[in-house]
Amino acid sequence: MKAAFNTEPRQFEIRDVPKPEPAHGEVLVRVRACGICGADKHEFAGKRPARIAGHEFAGEVEGLGPGVPAHVKVGQRVCVAPITTAGVLGYSRPGGFAEYCTAPASALVSLPDHVSFADGALTEPVAVGVHASTRTTVEGRTCVVFGAGTIGLVTALCCRAKGAREVWIVDVQQRYLEVAAALGLRSVNSESDSDLKELPQGGVEVSFECVGNVDAVLDAALRVTCRSGSVVVLTTGHTKGIPTHLLLSRQLTVYGSMGTTMDELQEAVGLIASGRVPVKPLTNVTFPLGRMNEAFAATVGAQKVMVTP
Ligand SMILES: [Zn+2]
Known part of the structure; x- marks a missing residue:
């Protein structure tokens, strides 16, 4: 799969890496949209070991690891709580600036069909x-x-x-x-x-x-x-x-006030789905994953830059 690695300050390299395997209790998510967070902007400007960042994303469940509860289905449209029992997505484990990402099934929040992946990526x-x-x-x-x-x-x-x-x-x-x-x-x-x-x-x-x-x-x-x-x-x-x-x-x-809970993520999906929190105007511009360097450059003066892996 293709994934963006922050190799140098403000520089990304698109690499081909093996598709991750979901462990026990985890799912494989095909990432469809991942936002660049304000915290990412600071992170990406510094020097650190290359990793796959991205913690504001939505996509579809494409594979199930062993022990995943029966209510989680392949094809389910989801967004993912970044802070999980098995680490923080985009930080201590690979995140959403990649075609695929694994996450604990317990970190999934379902997205209604009429909520686009780009809007769903704003759930967090x-x-x-x-x-x-x-x-x-x-x-x-x-x-x-x-x-x-x-x-x-x-x-x-x-x-x-x-x-x-x-x-x-x-x-x-x-x-x-x-x-x-x-x-x-x-x-x-x-x-x-x-x-x-x-x-x-x-x-x-x-x-x-x-x-x-x-x-x-x-x-x-x-x-x-x-x-x-x-x-x-x-x-x-x-x-x-x-x-x-x-x-x-x-x-x-x-x-x-810091962070959020699973209940609040659920509430956020409801607010987005009902239009009570209209998120579409927040996304100023969208780039494909291959243009990650341009996407990062576009974050200056933008509220939300969305990347579609
Ligand atoms: Zn964030």
């Missing part, structure tokens, strides 16, 4: 948004998401699906905000509105930090949140720490 990031939007109550509340990349957008869409009163999204990149606007989210460009005057003043009850590495963004998330409000942090890389005077004077609650 949507589930990250489901997780974030359940860290605190968003129903009936005014929410602001900082960062209109994939995770920011899906978090905003999940807040809306869960009945938030208003959902705003803040970013500096106009291109990102246009996608947000196309999805019906209220957007603020923090470059042209650095004081965030367009946000409901004093009325933001929950804010989400989905940018990472920028202290000013975490500060802004705390600053715009009203008394007794909540701040949900999905990122890391801040160096300054939390401004405790705001925590105290506003009596804010800060939540961390």
Whole structure:
């Protein structure tokens, strides 16, 4: 089979390698679409042993190893939870930037027929948004998401699906905000509105930090949140720490949000399938696996680049 190996920083080599054999309790998945994650962008820019990455993918079950439960069938359309009992797909075991991948049957989530593989490949990031939007109550509340990349957008869409009163999204990149606007989210460009005057003043009850590495963004998330409000942090890389005077004077609650669960992946498929979280506008461009180098180059300024092995 063909697989993409990240051999040098920002460089991929397509190699012919043996098709993997599913072990006990595992299935062989024919990968049909695999997204490049924000975390991958950082990973691929560094130097590390060549491996098959890719943890946001969907495909069809093509083979069954011994001991796979009877309800799992050949031909079943699935997406796969990347963190499995047998390792993390795309990290400690080969992932989805390949024609085939093996995964434990227990990590499969079924995709309805009308959900395309490209949309299905977004199940994992949507589930990250489901997780974030359940860290605190968003129903009936005014929410602001900082960062209109994939995770920011899906978090905003999940807040809306869960009945938030208003959902705003803040970013500096106009291109990102246009996608947000196309999805019906209220957007603020923090470059042209650095004081965030367009946000409901004093009325933001929950804010989400989905940018990472920028202290000013975490500060802004705390600053715009009203008394007794909540701040949900999905990122890391801040160096300054939390401004405790705001925590105290506003009596804010800060939540961390990381990863997802099988139930949330299931919920994410439902949200995608019903159109309550419309994911199609998130994919800016799609490349075949053979053009992995171009796909990676296209991630600059893109929310989601999809690869079809
Ligand atoms: Zn990811």
